Amino acid sequence: MISTEPAIVAKGLRKHYKDKRALDGFDLVVPQGTVYGLLGPNGAGKTTAVRILATLVRLDGGQAEVAGFNVATQARQVRRRIGFTGQYAAVDEVLTGRQNLRMFGRLFHLGAKGAIRRADELLEQFGLVDAADKGIKEYSGGMRRRLDLAASMILAPQVLFLDEPTTGLDPRGRNEVWEAVRSLVAEGTTVLLTTQYLDEADQLAERIAVIDRGRVIADDTPAELKNHIGGDRVEVVAHEVADIPAVAKVVARVSSGEPEIDGESRRVHGAVTDRVGALTEVARTLQDAGVGVEDIGLRRPTLDEVFLTLTGHPAEEEPSTAEQTEKEEEKQ
């Protein structure tokens, strides 16, 4: 049964909407059993890529295979082997959690008994037993997302697509979803997830593909990617504006490049490699010197910083009105 064939192969995918290029030569190879993160800003093409691979959208050019089947010509075979969780939790809000899972189970052709049994298993696996017979309207965002994930797991799919699984969730909801995803991965499912948070990709993914304007511009492990862009940063918020030069001097001693200074928020930060060592040293030195500090900590580079480094241009935010009309068109 074990084959070395990749779970996902995408070659030169192209997709355009009128004159807008959503995907423009998108290449990706995802080996079996890995968790791959697609990272990119709004409008980069993450959703389009995932929807093409999940057979929901036709491609205009290029080729894609999922679980060994062509998404364009063998859609039905692909659909038997994938789970798909879209950008919005797609469950029937009128039904209960149990009713939802049973309905989807029947539609996956498990038969009446099989659907009932599978629903019970999944409710347990995703910690939804207590809420099983409540209407979805009473669910929290995290619970909804978990139910959504459970529904994509009915057939124990070979490949699972998750489009921004935690967007809009509070930290607790995010943790719940992350836990659920990890437990799926432990069972050998290949996961392709999209996210706008480097943090999330870092937590879940073994490899990250960064997307910009419809193509992959970097494809690496999170560690390599972060090294490439200067790794984590020590950040200090000075108490007084007058203290900023003193703080900057201390941060400069531990960081690999010139520290960056934001006078307005009295923030000084610099890239570091030895994270904990650098943090302790900065904290100790500042305390010994009696420099007043409001906050001190480690933080990961933001997606904006990743982008700036990789592309030389900041992650472009599309004008929100244009984006909305496009989103609406998408629904038609």
Added chain:
Amino acid sequence: MSTPSVESTTLTTELDGPGRRLYWAAADSWTIVRRGLTHYVRQPSNIAWQLGFPIVSVLLFGYVFGSAMSVPGGGDYREFLMPGMFGMTMAMGFMNTAYVVVYDTARGVTDRFRSMPMAPSAVVTGRGGSDLIGASLDLLVLGLTALVVGWRSDGGLLATLGGFALFLLLRFALIWVGVWLGMLVPNEEAAGSLFAVAFPFAMISSVFVAPALMPDWLGAIAMWNPVSSTVTAARELFGNPVALGDSWVEQNALLMAVVWPLVITAVFLPLAVRRFQRLSR
């Protein structure tokens, strides 16, 4: 945490061969129908709203205006009105279809269905099935209300059932209009504004008043409205006052009550299917 019984859930039924395909298309449709029925069970208040409007209209038009309304050619106005009420409920019913379709599409439920190995046609046929069951329920409640306010069918059992079948036929045809519109409008708010289409569609007809009493141009529209044909044909079958004009379309109401739904289906079923396929654009 339990380990899922992967063996038990791996797919044993491959969807190939015309026989199996037909079987699963039917089975999947039935699953979607059950979903619709569960909605009714879980939200009984929805049925109340859905039926509230025609029942209130029965009381309003029957009792408040009823005494001032007359049926050309004679007859009791309430007897005349009841088949109209049935027809109006069927005519407005496509809004419910459209609403559910918009809701599913906007919330990603349609996408989930499309990403599954189920029969794609079941999404639509299942919708149609549960809508028809809902419509039968509507007709049952309305029929009982009508009996309470004194309406009777003098047409005999067969003709009476035939009349109700015509109402369901109209509703069936309008399912495709609802599915098509549901995929055309972007969101639920916009679906609400479909009322602006549904209201005149139901009203500019022989539901409340004989087209002969309307200004000529309006009467002509009302006469040719498919709702009028169904309502007029049902009045004939029920032996209720009909107020027949002498135009061809009114004289052949029974024929047109069958032809119109077929025409509507022939136009809107392919449109709905095409729209569904365009989701993958």
